[in-house]
Amino acid sequence: MSTIVDLRIHNDKVVCAQHKNEVCSECNQSFIEINDLTRHLHATNGQVPPPGAVLPLRSQQIAKMREDGNTHFRAQRHEEAIVAYTNAINIAFDRPLWEPTGLAREELAVLLCNRAAAYIARKEWINAYVDAEGAIELKRPWSKGHFRLGKALFGMGRYQEGIEALQLGLMFDPQSAEILKALKEAEVSLAAQEAAEE
Structure with missing residues (x-):
């Protein structure tokens, strides 16, 4: 009723x-x-674009902010990188409803994954975890998202879950050098943790 x-x-x-x-x-x-x-x-001032139309200015703004974030990240200015990625995320979230959802999903997955990397660099593990989970939700078969999730879980001391996240990432990219390296490091840390608990 x-x-x-x-x-x-x-x-x-x-x-x-x-x-x-x-x-x-x-x-x-x-x-x-x-x-x-x-x-x-x-x-739109009454000028509604046809379905699937993309406003180029918004895409340019998002790309510019993402590149600014990448520049700050490479220069190890992680706080500035987080601000730039956050601004880009906010604009991507605000895309008009008639634009293709796949475009926003792709943008947001990359931006969340990049911001997770900046949070990891600052050892803000919970924020990194949340962003990595968001990236995976938007783009599940992407090894980079699982790599970031694994790193965040390691930072939180949740080694077994981190190893599982990395192993899932390897399913999408079996040759990923960064995942294989992180997996070895995590297995050593897990063994040390288990030995300390005995």
Whole structure:
């Protein structure tokens, strides 16, 4: 049985009339998607592109910020790299709903994986873990995401899980030198941990 919910516009957003919430637990309604669509349509000034159209300026901005992040990362300015990747992620997340989802998934997977590397360099293991999991969710058959996840797990002292993540990554790229090296290091660390516990 469906429920009728009174709506109203409040601060340019659709909300429940009774509680004025965009996400209302009392009415069990969420208007986030309709508000996102409305925001994107307003931005076009009535000129909605055909399905699958990509706005080149957004892609250029994302590519520029990703390259800025890569430059900072190579120079070991990891905090600046994280800021650049985060800015690019925010823009990629905000792609209009009519653009191909595959494009955003690819961009986000790479950006999250890159930011995970910067977090790993700063030993921010939980942030690295979250980003690596996100990258894998978006692009599962990609060895780089599993490599980053393994490194984050090692940093958290979860060696067995890290080894499993690396082994899964090897299934997608059996010749990956970085995964094979990390796997050897992890196995040595796991053996040392197990010996210390005996």
